[in-house]
Amino acid sequence: MDENGKDFSEEYDPGSVTDTEVKNKEISEYIPEEEEKQEEQYKLGKPRRTVIRAKITHD
Amino acid sequence: MIKAKVKADNRICQGDVIQDVDCIETVIEIEGIIEVSKITFPLVIVLTQDCDLEQDHLLRFEQKDTQDKRLISVLVAPLYNAEHVFAGEHLSELGINSQLIKKGKTPGNFLMTNQNPRCHYVEFPKQVNIVPSVIDFKHYFSVHVSYLQELKKGNFICTVSELYREDISQRFASFLSRIGLPNE
Numbered sequence: 234m235d236e237n238g239k240d241f242s243e244e245y246d247p248g249s250v251t252d253t254e255v256k257n258k259e260i261s262e263y264i265p266e267e268e269e270k271q272e273e274q275y276k277l278g279k280p281r282r283t284v285i286r287a288k289i290t291h292d
Numbered sequence: 293m294i295k296a297k298v299k300a301d302n303r304i305c306q307g308d309v310i311q312d313v314d315c316i317e318t319v320i321e322i323e324g325i326i327e328v329s330k331i332t333f334p335l336v337i338v339l340t341q342d343c344d345l346e347q348d349h350l351l352r353f354e355q356k357d358t359q360d361k362r363l364i365s366v367l368v369a370p371l372y373n374a375e376h377v378f379a380g381e382h383l384s385e386l387g388i389n390s391q392l393i394k395k396g397k398t399p400g401n402f403l404m405t406n407q408n409p410r411c412h413y414v415e416f417p418k419q420v421n422i423v424p425s426v427i428d429f430k431h432y433f434s435v436h437v438s439y440l441q442e443l444k445k446g447n448f449i450c451t452v453s454e455l456y457r458e459d460i461s462q463r464f465a466s467f468l469s470r471i472g473l474p475n476e
Binding site: 271274275276277278279280281282283284285286287288289290 | 321325328334381383
């Protein structure tokens with residue numbers, strides 16, 4: 234409870250993102266974005282950026 | 293030319309050159325889609341002090357009451373192909389244009405004789421299959437110890453000999469501790 238008398242105890246729910254929920258997340262899909270040109274340049278010594286997107290599913 | 297050993301120690305060592313090292317830029321989750329953006333560097337060199345790496349390694353295999361010498365991460369810096377650096381295109385795949393450095397002119401000579409505080413020019417011995425390279429101290433980043441330890445098993449290239457690695461580390465520390473003064 235704060236100095237104004239507001240009770241936060243009900244708002245704060247440490248279990249709102251539960252371990253179970255995290256465990257139930259499953260990477261169902263991921264799409265690496267690779268380009269041939271970038272691969273060639275990488276082999277020559279240039280760093281590359283890759284973005285991986287994965288869809289999270291819940292049981 | 294520096295000296296380097298191609299035989300790998302079983303732990304991470306200061307001066308290790310390791311290939312294909314990821315640097316995670318962002319991890320974002322939006323409406324059930326998780327997006328990870330990473331930069332993969334073809335080559336990096338380990339900058340963390342060797343005594344710290346040794347202590348960390350020992351603590352991982354010994355049971356002690358305190359583990360305060362365990363590391364959280366290892367500092368590394370990328371090695372870029374020197375020709376790409378001179379051409380100002382070593383970061384072109386990241387959408388970053390760099391200044392052209394003319395070989396044979398003062399900036400090029402400064403870089404190749406290690407008088408540019410930001411960079412360290414290295415030529416490897418014949419047994420190491422790496423082209424002349426430039427370590428860019430400004431691009432240092434950290435990687436998790438376990439990640440790098442695992443990566444080293446298959447991606448180790450060489451380790452820079454002690455005298456040369458200390459030279460690199462001292463120049464890195466000097467660059468990092470510089471004091472930027474205003475132009476005017």
